[in-house]
Amino acid sequence: MTLPHPTADQISLPNVLAVLGDPTRLAIVRYLASKEGVPLNCSQFLDLGSKTNLSYHLAKLREAGVTRAEVVGTSRLITLRRDDLDARFPGLLDSVIAAAVDDTALPAVGGHEVEMPA
Amino acid sequence: MTLPHPTADQISLPNVLAVLGDPTRLAIVRYLASKEGVPLNCSQFLDLGSKTNLSYHLAKLREAGVTRAEVVGTSRLITLRRDDLDARFPGLLDSVIAAAVDDTALPAVGGHEVEMPA
DNA sequence: TCCTTAGTTCAAAACTTATTGAACAATTGT
DNA sequence: ACAATTGTTCAATAAGTTTTGAACTAAGGA
Numbered sequence: 001m002t003l004p005h006p007t008a009d010q011i012s013l014p015n016v017l018a019v020l021g022d023p024t025r026l027a028i029v030r031y032l033a034s035k036e037g038v039p040l041n042c043s044q045f046l047d048l049g050s051k052t053n054l055s056y057h058l059a060k061l062r063e064a065g066v067t068r069a070e071v072v073g074t075s076r077l078i079t080l081r082r083d084d085l086d087a088r089f090p091g092l093l094d095s096v097i098a099a100a101v102d103d104t105a106l107p108a109v110g111g112h113e114v115e116m117p118a
Numbered sequence: 119m120t121l122p123h124p125t126a127d128q129i130s131l132p133n134v135l136a137v138l139g140d141p142t143r144l145a146i147v148r149y150l151a152s153k154e155g156v157p158l159n160c161s162q163f164l165d166l167g168s169k170t171n172l173s174y175h176l177a178k179l180r181e182a183g184v185t186r187a188e189v190v191g192t193s194r195l196i197t198l199r200r201d202d203l204d205a206r207f208p209g210l211l212d213s214v215i216a217a218a219v220d221d222t223a224l225p226a227v228g229g230h231e232v233e234m235p236a
Numbered sequence: 237t238c239c240t241t242a243g244t245t246c247a248a249a250a251c252t253t254a255t256t257g258a259a260c261a262a263t264t265g266t
Numbered sequence: 267a268c269a270a271t272t273g274t275t276c277a278a279t280a281a282g283t284t285t286t287g288a289a290c291t292a293a294g295g296a
Binding site: 019090094096 | 141
């Protein structure tokens, strides 16, 4: 089972900007960027909203082509679509992330570190 | 008489992104960028919407800190706030404009060239 | 003064987005 | 099989945005 994603050329600039222009979604992207390479599941973002609300915002990000979600068991592993975004809109993601870091301190998101069994 | 503008530090990233995430406003910014240095008045944008509607969108851009409007007679001369945007969010405006140019061909806006008296 | 030009303001309508809780589906562990 | 975990969907509501026309203000020119 896979979730619907736009192809790279279906990613639209106004749509990407509109989707990033929401504080919750910008915080999600900012957090994904700070952990780039590490796929995260939805529950890592629970500090940013309720489970239902996050499902909504994560769907918006995915449908706009900002994130990719891979279904693994009951989890969706979420990553930034940096490759496609960089190809389509060079420099945009980097400047948004850099600006977001400056603009807002990283909220106390996460805290669900992967515990190694003792 | 002057119009209200946010100070540079009042310009918020989510707000700027949200404001740019509208096709009409993005087209306005794209056109301002293509004529950078030349202050434009509202009527130059009439191809993009009705007079009332443009007044609304131009107010949004100004209130978000994306543009500056100077009152000269009955006109408002509109320019990009590139200095403040670049200081606050380095690279953002440039990457948005570059992406907008790629994404959408410049619509047949303008056509009201400044005629030199014969 | 009167008319035109440039743009704003207001109120209404139409539309879109965000947020919530309850119910649901699918996987994993016991 | 049962329960727990992970996340989605649905319907409702609340809230915000966009668009419109009519009425308005202010400046400039005849």
